[in-house]
Amino acid sequence: xxxxxxxxxxxxxxxxxxxxxxxxxxxxxxxxxxxxxxxxxxxxxxxxxxxxxxxxxxxxxxxxxxxxxxxxxxxxxxxxxxxxxxxxxxxxxxxxxxxxxxxxxxxxxxxxxxxxxxxxxxxxxxxxxxxxxxxxxxxxxxxxxxxxxxxxxxxxxxxxxxxxxxxxxxxxxxxxxxxxxxxxxxxxxxxxxxxxxxxxxxxxxxxxxxxxxxxxxxxxxxxxxxxxxxxxxxxxxxxxxxxxxxxxxxxxxxxxxxxxxxxxxxxxxxxxxxxxxxxxxxxxxxxxxxxxxxxxxxxxxxxxxxxxxxxxxxxx
Amino acid sequence: xxxxxxxxxxxxxxxxxxxxxxxxxxxxxxxxxxxxxxxxxxxxxxxxxxxxxxxxxxxxxxxxxxxxxxxxxxxxxxxxxxxxxxxxxxxxxxxxxxxxxxxxxxxxxxxxxxxxxxxxxxxxxxxxxxxxxxxxxxxxxxxxxxxxxxxxxxxxxxxxxxxxxxxxxxxxxxxxxxxxxxxxxxxxxxxxxxxxxxxxxxxxxxxxxxxxxxxxxxxxxxxxxxxxxxxxxxxxxxxxxxxxxxxxxxxxxxxxxxxxxxxxxxxxxxxxxxxxxxxxxxxxxxxxxxxxxxxxxxxxxxxxxxxxxxxxxxxx
Numbered sequence: 001x002x003x004x005x006x007x008x009x010x011x012x013x014x015x016x017x018x019x020x021x022x023x024x025x026x027x028x029x030x031x032x033x034x035x036x037x038x039x040x041x042x043x044x045x046x047x048x049x050x051x052x053x054x055x056x057x058x059x060x061x062x063x064x065x066x067x068x069x070x071x072x073x074x075x076x077x078x079x080x081x082x083x084x085x086x087x088x089x090x091x092x093x094x095x096x097x098x099x100x101x102x103x104x105x106x107x108x109x110x111x112x113x114x115x116x117x118x119x120x121x122x123x124x125x126x127x128x129x130x131x132x133x134x135x136x137x138x139x140x141x142x143x144x145x146x147x148x149x150x151x152x153x154x155x156x157x158x159x160x161x162x163x164x165x166x167x168x169x170x171x172x173x174x175x176x177x178x179x180x181x182x183x184x185x186x187x188x189x190x191x192x193x194x195x196x197x198x199x200x201x202x203x204x205x206x207x208x209x210x211x212x213x214x215x216x217x218x219x220x221x222x223x224x225x226x227x228x229x230x231x232x233x234x235x236x237x238x239x240x241x242x243x244x245x246x247x248x249x250x251x252x253x254x255x256x257x258x259x260x261x262x263x264x265x266x267x268x269x270x271x272x273x274x275x276x277x278x279x280x281x282x283x284x285x286x287x288x289x290x291x292x293x294x295x296x297x298x299x300x301x302x303x304x305x306x307x308x309x310x311x312x313x314x315x316x
Numbered sequence: 317x318x319x320x321x322x323x324x325x326x327x328x329x330x331x332x333x334x335x336x337x338x339x340x341x342x343x344x345x346x347x348x349x350x351x352x353x354x355x356x357x358x359x360x361x362x363x364x365x366x367x368x369x370x371x372x373x374x375x376x377x378x379x380x381x382x383x384x385x386x387x388x389x390x391x392x393x394x395x396x397x398x399x400x401x402x403x404x405x406x407x408x409x410x411x412x413x414x415x416x417x418x419x420x421x422x423x424x425x426x427x428x429x430x431x432x433x434x435x436x437x438x439x440x441x442x443x444x445x446x447x448x449x450x451x452x453x454x455x456x457x458x459x460x461x462x463x464x465x466x467x468x469x470x471x472x473x474x475x476x477x478x479x480x481x482x483x484x485x486x487x488x489x490x491x492x493x494x495x496x497x498x499x500x501x502x503x504x505x506x507x508x509x510x511x512x513x514x515x516x517x518x519x520x521x522x523x524x525x526x527x528x529x530x531x532x533x534x535x536x537x538x539x540x541x542x543x544x545x546x547x548x549x550x551x552x553x554x555x556x557x558x559x560x561x562x563x564x565x566x567x568x569x570x571x572x573x574x575x576x577x578x579x580x581x582x583x584x585x586x587x588x589x590x591x592x593x594x595x596x597x598x599x600x601x602x603x604x605x606x607x608x609x610x611x612x613x614x615x616x617x618x619x620x621x622x623x624x625x626x627x628x629x630x631x632x
Contacts, residue, residue, distance in 0.1 A: 015621035049627040058620025066618065067611045274608070275591060291607040292590070295383045302382065304374025305331035311365040 078206030112201035119213025137283020196241035211235035229256035254285030394522030428517035435529025453599020512557035527551035545572035570601030
């Protein structure tokens with residue numbers, strides 16, 4: 001391969017609107033067929049800017065969705081700032097972010113119910129429009145802390161085990177993050193003991209509640225729902241705690257690098273289909289798994305039986 | 317989930333024309349969304365019957381190809397029996413199987429060159445017809461022994477490490493298979509030392525030579541070629557030995573359960589995109605990776621840059 005071409009491809013990859021390196025092995029594939037780099041935290045204003053990018057079709061999620069024949073619906077359940085109205089944006093803002101989970105419940109009872117209902121309604125509308133498979137992803141800066149808290153609560157895991165480094169925080173920040181998760185679990189102990197809905201409202205983000213509702217509606221409609229990374233995994237724990245049979249319709253799209261994600265998937269009994277070190281979010285890991293799910297399902301419908309094809313079966 | 321529905325789905329899965337369980341995790345997915353079982357060796361007559369099944373569109377490879385928008389071309393380079401002419405079947409029979417590699421070279425010089433040229437021609441015809449990505453798979457009963465021999469020769473591995481159990485052979489048969497590989501390496505030592513083409517003819521099957529030619533033509537045309545399991549991996553070692561730059565255009569579609577496949581991929585420096593315990597062949601693992609490759613490439617073309625989308629980049 002021409003090193004100049006590879007260098008140019010790698011440079012272009014770095015200009016794309018995603019954390020560098022966040023597509024894991026897929027980035028190497030893309031650069032070899034035409035680069036890679038590091039990662040670090042991002043300012044909060046990026047959430048609104050990335051929503052605009054989704055709506056303009058310029059994000060990685062859009063490219064993956066186009067490849068897989070999927071449509072992208074952006075739902076604002078709790079972005080802190082105001083988003084300008086746009087085609088394809090569902091403004092369902094429940095609150096401008098949640099309260100500090102390390103000081104008390106993140107959501108009120110009304111907020112968690114409204115966010116759950118929002119997820120249910122969004123899924124219902126997509127199903128009514130003809131969707132036969134749903135994909136649950138998220139976009140948010142730094143929403144792995146609440147995910148870790150939910151995973152600890154639902155899986156009985158220790159914060160030091162379930163809390164990851166997100167996109168490359170240092171040792172000190174990681175220690176602080178673990179402390180926040182531990183405080184959140186302690187201060188919200190009475191709510192956690194009150195049941196799964198109260199656990200979700202105590203420790204979750206609005207996106208967790210909305211995705212949990214989305215999963216519950218998909219499962220109630222017997223439609224598969226492909227889960228993205230640690231945020232959707234944490235939301236699925238809440239959904240499964242509310243309605244255990246919901247897991248039957250969940251597929252783990254991919255395995256995130258976050259340690260809590262492995263705990264969540266083990267607890268749910270789900271094995272990820274794609275394991276390529278993706279750490280982007282946006283539903284990208286779930287979107288990659290979509291054709292694999294379709295292929296698995298298609299085998300059941302399309303493949304000939306030994307009888308119909310006249311192929312000799314092995315000895316029983 | 318209704319246990320009766322799951323049982324029915326599992327029973328149906330068992331009637332499909334593929335070794336039971338050969339789709340690994342994907343089978344669990346399919347049954348959960350609507351079963352699983354064991355595996356053992358198959359009679360040789362199955363090769364011809366399965367070719368007919370491919371041509372009728374009833375094999376797993378057909379279902380996966382339909383899902384991925386790919387076409388299936390069946391090339392007979394060395395089936396022992398005669399195959400009736402059919403649309404979609406390219407009869408390019410070089411020989412009725414190869415000679416016993418444990419007694420001397422598997423192929424004559426003319427045979428290996430003709431098989432290589434066949435792979436080159438098939439790839440050239442597909443590219444001329446507009447293909448922009450090639451997928452290399454195979455169908456053959458028990459062609460992992462030659463693969464193990466090629467992997468030992470090209471990677472310097474020991475037969476006991478590189479030789480797998482195929483689809484579930486017992487300890488005694490496995491020991492015999494290792495002995496066959498060791499004998500093949502010993503009896504063909506002068507040819508192995510003569511260079512990669514002679515190594516390929518000494519130890520390979522006709523499918524290995526044809527796939528090696530297929531890879532070389534794809535690489536020469538700068539078109540990506542997605543490799544299936546251990547047979548394509550062994551063929552890629554031969555192609556890389558003949559022309560090291562060919563690896564730049566190879567993508568490892570999946571990782572086979574065969575231990576030699578890991579050695580081959582490590583030697584080639586390729587990381588598999590899908591790792592779901594598939595052990596079917598037919599190009600199925602490579603076909604599953606096709607949308608992932610397309611997605612990786614599409615990111616480079618479709619995703620907005622920070623500048624074009626007005627998204628704040630992280631601090632450098």
